[in-house]
Amino acid sequence: MIDFFRIIFDPDNLFLKYAFIMGGFASISFGIIGTFVTTKRIGYLAGAISHSVFGGIGLALYLQVNMGLMWFDPILGALLAAILAALIVGLVSIYAGEREDTIIGIIWAVGMAAGILFIDGTPGYFNLGSYLFGDILLISGKDLLYVGVLNILVFGTTVIFFNSFFGVCFDSEFAFLRGINTSFFYIFLLILTALTIVLMVRIVGIILVIAMLTIPPAIASFFAKRLWQMMLYSVLFCALFTWAGLWISYSLCLSSGPTIIILSGAAYLIILCIHKLLR
Amino acid sequence: MMKKNNAIIFENVCFAYKKNIILENVILSIKKGEFASIVGPNGGGKTTLLKLILGLIKPDSGNILVLGNLPGQARERVGYMPQYAYLDMNFPATVKDVVLMGRLSKKRFWFSKDDRIKAIEAIEEMRMTAYINKGFNELSGGQKQRVLIARALCSNPEILLLDEPTASVDNETEEALFSILEKLNKRMTILIVSHDLGFVSKYVKSVICVNRRVVIHPTSLINGAMIKDIYRSDLKMVRHDHRCSDKGHNYD
Numbered sequence: 003m004i005d006f007f008r009i010i011f012d013p014d015n016l017f018l019k020y021a022f023i024m025g026g027f028a029s030i031s032f033g034i035i036g037t038f039v040t041t042k043r044i045g046y047l048a049g050a051i052s053h054s055v056f057g058g059i060g061l062a063l064y065l066q067v068n069m070g071l072m073w074f075d076p077i078l079g080a081l082l083a084a085i086l087a088a089l090i091v092g093l094v095s096i097y098a099g100e101r102e103d104t105i106i107g108i109i110w111a112v113g114m115a116a117g118i119l120f121i122d123g124t125p126g127y128f129n130l131g132s133y134l135f136g137d138i139l140l141i142s143g144k145d146l147l148y149v150g151v152l153n154i155l156v157f158g159t160t161v162i163f164f165n166s167f168f169g170v171c172f173d174s175e176f177a178f179l180r181g182i183n184t185s186f187f188y189i190f191l192l193i194l195t196a197l198t199i200v201l202m203v204r205i206v207g208i209i210l211v212i213a214m215l216t217i218p219p220a221i222a223s224f225f226a227k228r229l230w231q232m233m234l235y236s237v238l239f240c241a242l243f244t245w246a247g248l249w250i251s252y253s254l255c256l257s258s259g260p261t262i263i264i265l266s267g268a269a270y271l272i273i274l275c276i277h278k279l280l281r
Numbered sequence: 282m283m284k285k286n287n288a289i290i291f292e293n294v295c296f297a298y299k300k301n302i303i304l305e306n307v308i309l310s311i312k313k314g315e316f317a318s319i320v321g322p323n324g325g326g327k328t329t330l331l332k333l334i335l336g337l338i339k340p341d342s343g344n345i346l347v348l349g350n351l352p353g354q355a356r357e358r359v360g361y362m363p364q365y366a367y368l369d370m371n372f373p374a375t376v377k378d379v380v381l382m383g384r385l386s387k388k389r390f391w392f393s394k395d396d397r398i399k400a401i402e403a404i405e406e407m408r409m410t411a412y413i414n415k416g417f418n419e420l421s422g423g424q425k426q427r428v429l430i431a432r433a434l435c436s437n438p439e440i441l442l443l444d445e446p447t448a449s450v451d452n453e454t455e456e457a458l459f460s461i462l463e464k465l466n467k468r469m470t471i472l473i474v475s476h477d478l479g480f481v482s483k484y485v486k487s488v489i490c491v492n493r494r495v496v497i498h499p500t501s502l503i504n505g506a507m508i509k510d511i512y513r514s515d516l517k518m519v520r521h522d523h524r525c526s527d528k529g530h531n532y533d
Contacts, residue, residue, distance in 0.1 A: 041369065041372055041373070043369070162390055164390075164391075165381075165382075165390065165391065165392065166385070166390070168378070168382070169382055171372070172369065172372050172374060172379070172382065173363070173368055175363065176361065176432075179356050179359075179361055180382070180386065180387075180436070181356070181357065181385070181386060181387040182385055183387070223373060226373045227373055227375060227416045228375055228378060229372075229373050229374060229378070232373045
């Protein structure tokens with residue numbers, strides 16, 4: 003453990019230091035947005051958004067290599083795809099009614115497939131695994147800045163609009179009757195979810211990101227009595243799992259994303275069992 | 282029609298969902314100060330009637346006036362308690378958090394001191410003060426319903442709409458609830474959706490029968506023929522307002 007801390011502060015291992023800061027930073031947005039996703043039960047929608055991100059990454063790589071548009075960074079492509087997917091998914095779930103899950107499933111798969119085809123059409127080798135499962139070696143100082151800005155956005159809007167978000171998540175119809183523009187807040191929530199997903203892809207990847215959005219709040223819900231408490235506990239659990247996961251993955255030479263997820267999943271199972279036994 | 286004394290007016294209202302006619306030519310006027318129970322078979326249009334009053338859905342034809350306004354414009358003055366069964370039972374919120382939702386407003390982001398006082402008063406009125414900091418998900422069904430009524434109350438509504446407040450509640454709890462509602466009825470019009478007609482509380486003044494058509498009766502006039510007419514089948518009526526001798530009784 004002490005060894006690990008020495009390594010973190012070793013200037014030769016800058017990437018690990020970044021990963022560590024990123025993990026703690028990311029937990030703030032993850033815990034808050036994850037709590038909304040869990041209580042509003044839109045995990046499936048978040049899954050569709052995160053997989054659509056791959057389409058954007060593919061498009062960006064395609065444009066960079068084939069068209070020479072070097073400014074079209076994969077993270078920009080991911081951001082555009084995520085926001086577009088959030089808008090479509092949100093509108094579908096407001097207006098589609100019973101067919102919602104079918105349409106969301108289609109968006110999920112089509113986004114992913116588009117990404118693969120774009121990459122097929124792009125000459126050169128790309129390590130798809132780093133996008134799918136995360137790669138902490140890719141984290142740069144710029145990423146930390148992005149996540150910092152995202153944290154301010156997520157934390158700030160949550161504090162300002164807390165009561166409206168509460169209403170939309172707990173009883174949307176009632177909130178609407180009280181004059182709250184529930185469709186606006188719902189789409190807004192999905193866009194915040196989309197932004198969070200994109201910026202966290204570096205750590206756990208687009209396939210595993212959904213677990214980081216849902217597992218810490220699922221554990222937090224065992225202990226929390228109020229919505230803000232659930233957010234706080236989620237942030238703490240998320241940071242704990244990310245840091246512990248990074249440490250284990252570094253010590254045992256494992257991939258960081260999957261290690262974090264397995265650790266979180268195992269913790270969830272154990273806490274669930276204890277909770278059931280104590281009841 | 283005397284518009285001033287009426288809380289709710291329906292004029293020839295029709296509503297269909299995907300070509301299925303739910304409500305047909307509804308003509309209805311509900312006086313201010315009314316305490317009415319909306320009854321009828323499942324799928325007969327009871328909840329549709331409430332949603333029309335709230336302006337959540339629009340009629341295909343006809344007019345609705347709520348407190349002299351279009352339904353959407355009167356929302357702030359109408360309190361609504363939905364069926365609790367469709368709410369997320371694991372949602373992390375205390376009784377106070379849930380009731381404060383009744384003070385949500387598009388004009389302000391945060392709750393004021395006045396909002397909190399109103400919420401505490403409403404909780405007191407529903408006799409739930411002892412549970413104010415308890416988790417909503419720790420409460421029994423009957424207690425949850427009281428909390429949701431408190432939420433509807435804390436915006437000082439002129440009309441209170443309750444969707445099945447007596448669902449899965451024992452008689453004693455129901456009796457207690459109705460005695461609170463009777464007090465509230467002194468300052469507001471109350472409409473209650475109930476799934477059974479056989480039993481309506483003695484405090485209810487009228488019964489609104491909904492089964493595609495809508496008919497309103499004073500409770501004193503309810504008889505078997507009327508029930509048969511609205512349910513379109515033979516039913517046995519149970520009277521709760523008198524005791525019979527050991528030999529039984531020969532009341533028809």
